[in-house]
Amino acid sequence: MEDQMDTENIEQRGTKRAAEETGTQEAPKPKKIKALDPDVVNKIAAGEIIVAPMHALKELIENAVDAGSTSIEVLVKDGGLKLLQITDNGHGIDRDDLPILCERFTTSKLKEFEDLSSIGTYGFRGEALASISHIAHLTVTTKTAGSSCAWRAHYGDGKLIPAKPGQNAAPKATAGRGGTQITVEDLFYNVPTRRRAFRSASEEYAKILDVVGRYAVHCSGVAFSCRKHGDSGVSISTPASANTVDRIRQIHGSAVANEVVEFNSEDKKFGFRSSGFATNANYHVKKTVILLFINHRAVESTAFKRAVEQTYSAFLPKGGHPFVYLDLEIEPNRVDVNVHPTKREVNFLNEDEIIDLVCTEIRSKLAEVDSSRTFLTQSLLPTVPTIQSLQDDRNEPKDGTDLTRGAIPKTPATTKKPYENNLIRTDSKVRKITAMLAPSSRDPSNPSAPETDNQTSSLLEEGLQYTTTDRQPLRIALSSIKALRANVRAEMHNTLTEMFATHTYVGLVDEQRRLAAIQSGVKLYLIDYGLTSNELFYQIGLTDFGNFGTIKLTPAPKLTDLLKIAADEERQEHSTQDSTQKEADIIFANAPDMIARTLVERREMLNEYFSMQISSEGHLLSIPLLLKGYVPALSKLPRFLLRLGPYVDWTSEEGCFRSFLRELAAFYTPEQLPVLAGDADASGSASGPAPAPAPASADPTTEPVVTDDSSSSSSELDTNAFIRARRAQIIRMLEYVLFPAVRARLVATSRLLRGVVEVADLKGLYRVFERC
Known part of the structure; x- marks a missing residue:
């Protein structure tokens, strides 16, 4: 019986394979590596370049502008999925070039890889038409100035194909006007997954209008029109003779065009020139609209968008956003255009400095026209009677006198008045918390003497002279630096970064413990500016590595x-x-x-x-x-x-x-300043570290003054004078140099959490006051 039970247990658990039986089974072999079929390769490449109909249209518009066109017409059906046709009056394509027109990497704009460093055209890689031909039915009709007729060719998978089965695939002579007409039909017909991913034709058509509108604003001297197939009217129409402001009015409306100001900036050191239009403080919408062109190519830049929004935060109400059109021309050898399959992004040297200069120019233009800001107001006229007089008038007998002449007119309600506990301080020039602190930085011999801005400003600017060097900027592509930058991004704390990016500096609280106060939203924080500035200067070192x-x-x-x-x-x-x-x-x-x-x-x-x-x-x-205007100890x-x-x-x-x-x-981190010698003696014991001997001047060109014990009183006065001067300098640098750099450049990491303490919340204070 026991043997039978043991046998059943073994069968339930499974049997062990014999050693000789295990050895006979062969180990699985690795799969063979094979080259992909060229058709698969081309379809993969096409899917990277042509993601949506708007990307196909962008490539076709760029080719049309490169061809010297002065008129571009776009016809769209079903959001571009059924039909996408673009007609231009450019120089056309030679009949001999038509057989290789849609082969990959065929172009007339690039011969050697080094030509990328001086590329000045929109398209250059010769992939657009090839990619489109692999995922759509492509037809090209073109006529050059020297040709007696137009030529029409049909393409599939990058090669010439006959218009109908059994016919010859060679281009056919046809009637046509000068220029080129490219017809794209049934886009993504052989990629059903991609085709099903599009939500609606109207949404894709809106994206197409955005692309056409961007180039219609930028390309001066070129007429643009865009319409749906079957519609008699056009969605976009700009004449060739229209200037930039008129083009903005045609595309984005008069509300934008009436409030734009022109700005220009240039710097030969960084090799760039910019021009554009930005809306003033009278205009704001719920979403930022930025038309950014770098070397005449429409691109996107998160860094520029963030910098623009921070620039306008001082001019627009909370929740308001601007419209900005920027034409940025940079020396081609400073730009890497080949970093994105759709050419949506580019890399260029001195990105932070160029963005800062452009935003500084925008800020100065906004400040010039800030006096033109208009407000709708209602004044209380002296002839309007009071409420009590109106009540008295109602009690008087109605003897035919017109009582309505003194009535207060009712005005329609506009927006709800915000509660006081939701209000935030938006003007950094109003009274600060430092006005309530003891004036320890003033002269103890004359406590009533005010500390003027001119005095501290002169202390900040004393001895600072800047000259431009001839050193060429280096382009750093070291893997170690990229890894260190990636480590910073991996440790980013989103909430803390947003707080620093939108904060308002309040003032210095304690220079011995290195504490400063900032406001973000309706909350007040104490910041360890020593810890914060240490992280800021480390990140500046990574960003500007090799170009200090x-x-x-x-x-x-x-x-x-x-x-x-x-x-x-x-x-x-x-x-x-x-x-x-x-x-x-x-x-x-x-x-x-x-x-x-x-x-x-x-x-x-x-x-x-x-x-x-x-x-x-x-x-x-x-x-x-590391930072202009900042003087380290x-x-x-x-x-x-x-x-x-x-x-x-x-x-x-x-x-x-x-x-x-x-x-x-x-x-570079600001030092902890010691207490003044007089304050330490008066209190009996210093609350902070003992005052260390300080150099006679912050200027490294001067030699320190050597004194003996007999002149201890004069040395103490010199030390106090130096501490006061350095404190005034730090106060100015914190407000005008360090914390603006923190707001613009700091990526707050998790290690900064221990240096941030919330000390007040306006909503919480209101609850306390309500209980009182």
Whole structure:
């Protein structure tokens, strides 16, 4: 019985395969790698380039403009899926070129790969017609100026095909006018999944109108028209003689065209020239409309859109957005046009600087016309009687007197008045929280003396002189830098980034603990600006890597002298009473020479990537300039140089760049200012760190003043004067340089959460007041 039960259990669990039986089974072989069929390859490529009818039309319009057309007509049926026809009056196509017209990578605009660096036309890769012919029925009718007749050709899968079965596939002579007519029928007929993905024909037609409208605004001297098949009227019609404003009026309406201002900017250093039109503060809609053309190609740019919206945030009410048309011309050798299959995006050098210059020009134009802002108002006329007088009039006998002449007219309600707990401060010039704090930055001998903006402005601008260098911008394509930038994006905190991008700076709260107040929405936050600025300067280092400015040091100090100063400070801080003191003294004594040799050996790399110039004799000629208008604390320079030895990973590329930029960001981070000597003595003990000896001037060209013990009172006065001057300088730099850069450039990472504290919420305060 037990044997029977054991047998049943084994059958339930399954039997184990014998060793010899297991060995006879062959392991699965890897699948054979084969080249795809050319037809499959072409259809895959076509699906990347022609995603929707609007993309096919964009390619055809660009080819028509490249052909020198002055008139372009577009005919659409079923949103472009059934019929998409474009007719132009350009120079046409030669009959001999028709057989290879729809083959891949056939073009008249590009011969060598190096030609991409100087491309000045819309199309250049020769893929548009080839891609369309693989997913639609394509017909081309063209006539050149020297031809006696027009030629019509039909294409399928990139090759000539007969119009009807059994006929010859060669182009046929036909009647036609000068130029080219391209007819695309049954788009995506052989890609049913893609065809079923489109929602409706009207939605696709709206996208087609958007594409035609963009080029109709930009292409001056070219007439555009677009209509549905079977309709007598046209949806878009712009004459060739219309100027840009008239074209904007035709496409986007008079409400936009009547409120646009023209702007222009140019900078030979960055090799660009821009012009365009932007709406003033009288116009705003719920969605930003940006027509961006880079080297006459319609593209999209998230960075530019974000910068424009931040620029207009100071001029438009909350929820309002502008209309901007920008024609940006950049030197072709600075633009990489071959980065997107549909050419929707391009890369170009100095993107952040160019966007900043364009937005600065827009901001200045908006400020000039800001006085023209119009408002609908209703005044209370002195002849209108009060409510009490109207009540008295009602009680009087009606003897034929007209009582309606004094009645208050009823006005229709416009918008609901917002509750006070939903209001936010939108003007950064109104009273700030710093007006309620003690005036510690003023002269203690004259507390009533006001601190004027002119004084602090002069402190900020004192000694700052900028010159333009002839150094050509570098295009950095190092995988290590790309990886570091990707790490920052991966750690991005969306809510925190949005808060910093839309904040309003309130003021400095505590320079010893490095706290500042900002407002975002209806909430007030305390920000650790030391932690925030450290992350900002690290990201600036990654963004501008290899293209930093320079701060020249005259006369150039020796590296060893600066390193010895830092080593002595470190030795005093780490002094001990045990036996390790001698070993520490030896290390600190040898460290300056070792670190100086390391930096001199790597001076070429430091100059190329970090703009840190070191002479072969070991003199520090310049340090990097990360942010224009911001002056780092040069008293931190010795320790910065000392930390480049043990804290920088010189063995790996990515580790070297990351650790060096971290140390550079720490050097640029605003320092914690000590308390004034008089304040510390008066209180008996200082609440903050003891005041450290400060240099006589922030200017590196001056030498420090050496004083003895007999002049301690004058040295104390000099220290206090320096601290006051530096505090005033930091106040100005925080408001006008650092936090504007935070708003425009910072990608807030999760590590910044510990440096942000919410201290007030207007809605919460209203609840407290209601309970009181």
